[in-house]
Amino acid sequence: MIATLAGRVRKKLEDRIVLECGGVGYEVFLPPIAIRQLEGVTAAAGDKASELELVIYYHATRDQPRPVLIGFTSDLDKEFFEKLVTVKDIGPMVAARALAAPVAELAGAIARQDEKYLRSLPGIGPQKAKNIVAQLQSKVAKFALAREGGPVAPVDAKPAPPDADGLRELVWEVLVKQLGHRPSEASQLITDALRRRPSLQTAEELFDEIYRGAGKA
Numbered sequence: 001m002i003a004t005l006a007g008r009v010r011k012k013l014e015d016r017i018v019l020e021c022g023g024v025g026y027e028v029f030l031p032p033i034a035i036r037q038l039e040g041v042t043a044a045a046g047d048k049a050s051e052l053e054l055v056i057y058y059h060a061t062r063d064q065p066r067p068v069l070i071g072f073t074s075d076l077d078k079e080f081f082e083k084l085v086t087v088k089d090i091g092p093m094v095a096a097r098a099l100a101a102p103v104a105e106l107a108g109a110i111a112r113q114d115e116k117y118l119r120s121l122p123g124i125g126p127q128k129a130k131n132i133v134a135q136l137q138s139k140v141a142k143f144a145l146a147r148e149g150g151p152v153a154p155v156d157a158k159p160a161p162p163d164a165d166g167l168r169e170l171v172w173e174v175l176v177k178q179l180g181h182r183p184s185e186a187s188q189l190i191t192d193a194l195r196r197r198p199s200l201q202t203a204e205e206l207f208d209e210i211y212r213g214a215g216k217a
Contacts, residue, residue: 008049028071031099059092107143141211
């Protein structure tokens, strides 16, 4: 299994690159968002080639034994992609090509059930849009809160502690350390959400309420 690759960009094609790592050239497919994020990267021979590190999704099956490597510039983008591939009829290449906008924007569309927006994505027709909303609507609140350009560590999905202080602390850490919010802003988002729904018990419920409140603001 290949989790990350770091090396020099030897070739850039329309939707993929060849990344040389330790003398081996790996062909890596890039989703549209990754291509835009890497617009300044240059391919060249020798020391002039750009250095690059990618988070990798490795895909190979019995029916398709030739491995496909899909590259992302952040763990957060890859984690959202992995949510997409759990949806019926959404394979890895379909999911990768559909990542044509920032993750927060895509997650926001899913959370508000905006099937028209989803149908505008490459490779996503009416039925796939319905499937995405049906299966992911309640699972993307924390991605919708992500700040572009903020820290990109994977979102920790471990269960929240049962006490209220532990729940606040867990969600605060994700908002600040992983989703790029200011500490005071994160505290206010949590306070407002718990004021609206004091009976919240889990981090997922709290993220969902925070997103709903941010969407109304």
